[in-house]
Amino acid sequence: MSNKFELLMPAGNIEKGIYAFEYGADAIYIGPKAYSLRARSSNFDIDEIKQIVEYAHSINKKVYVVLNIICHNAHLSGFEYFFKQINEIGVDAAIVADPFIFNKIKEINPNFDLHISTQQSICNSKAAMFWKNNGATRIVLGRETSCVELKMLLESIKNEIEIEYFIHGAVCISYSGRCMMSNNFSSRDANVGGCAQSCRWNYNILDFDTNNKYFTMSAKDMSLFDDMKELMKLNVASFKVEGRMKSLHYVSTIAACYKKLIDNISNNKFYDHIYLKEQLLKAENRLTDNAWFDKNPNENKMLYHEEERDLNQIFAFTFIEKIDDYHYKILSKNYITINDQFELLMPNMKNVIFSLNQIKNKNNELVNIINTPMEHFVIKTNILLPEWKNKIVRKI
Numbered sequence: 001m002s003n004k005f006e007l008l009m010p011a012g013n014i015e016k017g018i019y020a021f022e023y024g025a026d027a028i029y030i031g032p033k034a035y036s037l038r039a040r041s042s043n044f045d046i047d048e049i050k051q052i053v054e055y056a057h058s059i060n061k062k063v064y065v066v067l068n069i070i071c072h073n074a075h076l077s078g079f080e081y082f083f084k085q086i087n088e089i090g091v092d093a094a095i096v097a098d099p100f101i102f103n104k105i106k107e108i109n110p111n112f113d114l115h116i117s118t119q120q121s122i123c124n125s126k127a128a129m130f131w132k133n134n135g136a137t138r139i140v141l142g143r144e145t146s147c148v149e150l151k152m153l154l155e156s157i158k159n160e161i162e163i164e165y166f167i168h169g170a171v172c173i174s175y176s177g178r179c180m181m182s183n184n185f186s187s188r189d190a191n192v193g194g195c196a197q198s199c200r201w202n203y204n205i206l207d208f209d210t211n212n213k214y215f216t217m218s219a220k221d222m223s224l225f226d227d228m229k230e231l232m233k234l235n236v237a238s239f240k241v242e243g244r245m246k247s248l249h250y251v252s253t254i255a256a257c258y259k260k261l262i263d264n265i266s267n268n269k270f271y272d273h274i275y276l277k278e279q280l281l282k283a284e285n286r287l288t289d290n291a292w293f294d295k296n297p298n299e300n301k302m303l304y305h306e307e308e309r310d311l312n313q314i315f316a317f318t319f320i321e322k323i324d325d326y327h328y329k330i331l332s333k334n335y336i337t338i339n340d341q342f343e344l345l346m347p348n349m350k351n352v353i354f355s356l357n358q359i360k361n362k363n364n365e366l367v368n369i370i371n372t373p374m375e376h377f378v379i380k381t382n383i384l385l386p387e388w389k390n391k392i393v394r395k396i
Contacts, residue, residue, distance in 0.1 A: 006238040023252040024259025027062035062092040068117040125156035138162035162237035167224040169242020223288035249315035253283035316395040338368040345392040
């Protein structure tokens with residue numbers, strides 16, 4: 001089995017994009033500050049898009065820009081000027097949903113690669129070929145596509161268009177995100193990037209027959225980690241992870257675990273599957289299952305309030321610079337103490353356990369506790385750490 005699979009990770013900002021690449025992503029998808037869903041993500045202005053594209057291309061990786069809103073009339077007039085700026089930067093493809101955006105991009109640059117967003121809810125080969133015949137180069141399937149349907153679709157399209165398939169992340173209870181709850185409950189339009197995630201609010205819903213109470217309408221998150229061997233037997237071009245609003249810890253952990261898994265399966269190595277899954281769970285804050293992969297979802301695939309969980313480990317800090325073999329400048333992310341034990345997450349998943357001998361604050365004073373996130377400290381480690389660029393540290 002050859003390693004021909006693209007691992008596509010989300011990036012809500014430049015930092016997340018860089019970490020995603022370092023921890024194993026072959027490509028990232030980013031949202032500009034206009035014409036993209038996930039408006040609450042930091043997103044990229046034009047200069048930032050240029051910066052991350054130049055960085056990606058310098059390491060032979062790709063950047064896809066997400067232009068997947070459903071347009072209202074107010075969005076039409078400004079798009080041509082906006083996209084011409086994107087086109088000049090040289091992004092590798094655009095992920096689109098609205099036929100207006102699709103046609104306008106083809107008008108401006110007929111050779112531009114266009115991926116059809118999951119917002120189009122494509123779950124069959126006829127729909128996939130419709131977009132192929134109109135000039136699309138890839139289909140991002142609806143998350144509602146089961147494995148059986150995926151196999152049928154791939155057999156029918158006969159490699160005529162690339163297929164991208166979601167393997168991990170949040171699952172919308174509406175069909176591919178076509179939801180109006182946010183609009184109705186908070187006046188925030190989900191389909192132009194303003195979703196308030198109303199399905200994840202807490203509700204009291206009473207079943208009068210059983211007197212049972214349920215507290216949310218959201219689905220468990222998707223994880224196809226245990227199904228990857230079966231998926232990799234198919235001709236899927238890209239495996240996609242959801243989560244442009246997720247943390248550096250999430251992006252790095254998920255990328256590292258799936259990249260290692262894909263490499264292992266490609267090389268017929270399965271000895272550390274359990275270890276990798278344990279590492280994957282450290283970034284989980286909702287229960288997971290395989291969503292639509294095996295069949296239509298049911299009540300067992302819903303996330304009830306009493307089943308919510310905290311992260312198994314705490315994202316402790318990131319490195320800023322190495323001072324010498326044992327001293328490092330760090331950026332704090334959470335509450336930690338001198339007595340804590342830490343795990344350095346490595347891209348090859350050969351993680352390193354270490355502790356701290358010393359912490360100094362910005363005034364060069366010795367302290368035993370860090371309780372102010374997003375501040376710089378200098379630490380002394382008890383062991384010599386591996387060479388690194390951008391590494392995630394967890395508190396055990």
